[in-house]
Amino acid sequence: MTWTPSAMRILYLEDEAIIAMETVEVLKDMGFTAINMAYSLPMAEKFMAEGKPDIALLDVNLSHGRTSFELGQKLLAKGVPVVFATGYASASLPADPRAMVIEKPVTPAMLERALEEAATRDGAEAGQA
Secondary structure, three states, X not given: OOOOHHHOEEEEEOOOHHHHHHHHHHHHHHOOOEEEEEXXXXXXXXXXXXXXXXXXXXXXXXXXXXXXXXXXXXXXXXXXXXEEEEOOOHHHOOXXXXXXXXXXXXXXXXXXXXXXXXXXXXXXXXXXX
């Protein structure tokens, strides 16, 4: 896939409103215009049902002890590049060579690098940004 944020539809899952609002602005600054912002797993699933995104950015740890791993696996199975964002050590995450992992706090440069790498690689190698 070519890295052209303005032509890509991104699914962004983040349950913390302040972080979500800040990150959406960063995504817009990168050139994304089609941003499906989900604050919960059900909302993310709804967006998926409406159409496959080109790339996904998923917060790992969600409210009520839930995680985005299952959603990430569904997206990866459909060929959607996934970047997991976590505030915890990435060593505790399930290994999947198709997914990128970035550790919070995330700078705009880190986020752009991870999204671009996820979008343009062949999925055969493990990734950490």
